[in-house]
Amino acid sequence: MGLVKSKGNMYDWVTHMHTHLAGECSHKCSYCYVQTGMARMSGKYKGELRLVDSEFSVLYGKSRIIFIEHMNDLFAQSVPSEWIKKILFHCCDWQDNQYVFQTKNPFNALNFSSKFPNNFIIGTTIETNRNIVLSEAPAPVIRFLGLSRWKQEGKKVFVTIEPVMDFDIDILFGWLKQIKPEFVNIGADSKGCKLPEPSADKILKLIELLQQDKIEIRKKVNLKRLNVLMEK
Numbered sequence: 316m317g318l319v320k321s322k323g324n325m326y327d328w329v330t331h332m333h334t335h336l337a338g339e340c341s342h343k344c345s346y347c348y349v350q351t352g353m354a355r356m357s358g359k360y361k362g363e364l365r366l367v368d369s370e371f372s373v374l375y376g377k378s379r380i381i382f383i384e385h386m387n388d389l390f391a392q393s394v395p396s397e398w399i400k401k402i403l404f405h406c407c408d409w410q411d412n413q414y415v416f417q418t419k420n421p422f423n424a425l426n427f428s429s430k431f432p433n434n435f436i437i438g439t440t441i442e443t444n445r446n447i448v449l450s451e452a453p454a455p456v457i458r459f460l461g462l463s464r465w466k467q468e469g470k471k472v473f474v475t476i477e478p479v480m481d482f483d484i485d486i487l488f489g490w491l492k493q494i495k496p497e498f499v500n501i502g503a504d505s506k507g508c509k510l511p512e513p514s515a516d517k518i519l520k521l522i523e524l525l526q527q528d529k530i531e532i533r534k535k536v537n538l539k540r541l542n543v544l545m546e547k
Contacts (some may be wrong), residue, residue, distance in 0.1 A: 318373050321382065326500065328533070329415055332382045333373060335402050338364035340386075341393035342419055344450035346478055346508040349386050360386055366398050377411030388452075390418040390427075403430040410434070417475065419452035421461030428468070436497065437465055438473035443480040444487040447511065459490045466494055477502030477535060481513045488524045499525060502535030503543075515542040 321329040337359045340349065349360050364387075375381060383389065383406060389399060406414050407430075414435040418424050421439050431437075439458040446454050453461075466472050474496045476487075491499060501518065504510050518541065522532055534543070 317370070318375065318381070325385070326382065326415075326533075328380065329382045330380045331375075332385045333370070333375075334384050334386045335367055335370040335405070336364065336384055336387040336389070336394070336398070337367050338362050338387075340364075340388050341391045342388055342450050342452040344419075344452060346449065346504060346506060346510060348506060364393055366401075371401070371405050373405075375406070375409035375412055377409070379412045380415060381406075381412050382415040382417070384416070388418050388420065389416065390420045390424040391452075392420065392423060396426075399427055400430055403427060403432070406432040406435075419450075419458055421458060421465055422453070425461070425464060428465075428470075436471040436473055438462070438475055438496070440475045440477065441487070441490065442476060442478060443482040444490060445480070445482060447480055449510070459494065462496075463494050466496070472496050473498050473500065475500040475502075478504035478508070478510055479513060479518065479538075479541075481511045482517070482521075484517060484520055484524070488521060491525060491530065492528055496530065498531035498533050500533045500535065501538065503537045503541050505537045512541060518543050 318331050318333050321332050339361055383402065389402060410433050414432050416435060416437045417439065419440055421437065424437060439462045441455050441458055444455055462472050472494060474491060474494060477500060479501060504512065525532055
C-alpha cells in the first residue's frame with residue numbers, strides 16, 4: 316500500500332496514512348468503515364491478522380503528520396507485541412514527523428510507551444459513555460480511563476466521538492473534562508448503520524460545555540445530517 320495522502324472523510328489535519336497490518340481487526344466494530352466502506356471490496360483487510368513486511372521499506376520523509384494503522388488497531392490484544400514494537404521502531408527511524416495513533420485499547424498502548432517516536436499524539440474513540448455493545452473492543456469507560464493515564468503522563472491526547480451515539484451529557488462531559496484532550500473530533504454515522512443517535516440539541520449542549528471548558532472542537536461535515544450547524 317505504501318504511504319498515502321490523507322483524503323476523504325478521515326481527519327483533515329492528517330497529511331498521510333500508512334498501515335503495516337493486513338487482515339481483520341479483532342474489535343469487529345459493526346460500524347467500522349473498513350468493513351462497511353470501499354475497503355470491504357479488498358481481501359487485504361479480511362481474514363487472519365498479518366504483518367506485511369514490505370511496508371517497512373516505506374520512506375516517511377519529514378514534516379508530515381502520519382496516521383499509523385488507520386485500517387486496524389495497532390494495540391488490540393490480538394496484535395503480537397513484537398509486531399507493535401517493530402512498527403513503532405519504523406516510526407522512530409523517521410523522527411522529523413508527527414505521528415497519530417488511535418486505539419480502543421489505550422491501556423495496552425501504555426505497555427509500549429517507551430517505544431513511541433518523539434513527536435506523537437494518541438487518541439481513542441468514545442462514541443458514547445453508555446455500554447452499547449457494537450464491538451468486541453474494551454468498553455467506553457475503559458478507554459476513558461486508559462486515555463486519562465496517558466494524559467497524566469504528560470502526553471498529547473485526543474478523543475474522537477464518531478460515530479456519535481446517544482449519551483448522557485453529564486457523564487460524557489465529565490470524562491472529557493477529566494481527560495482534557497488537545498481537541499475532540501465529533502462526527503456522525505456516515506455508513507447508514509442505524510445506530511442509536513442523540514438529538515442535535517444534545518450534541519450542541521455538549522459542544523457548548525466543551526467550549527466553555529476551552530477544549531477545542533473539530534466537527535465533521537457529516538454532522539449536518541443530524542441538523543448540527545457547522546458554525547463554531
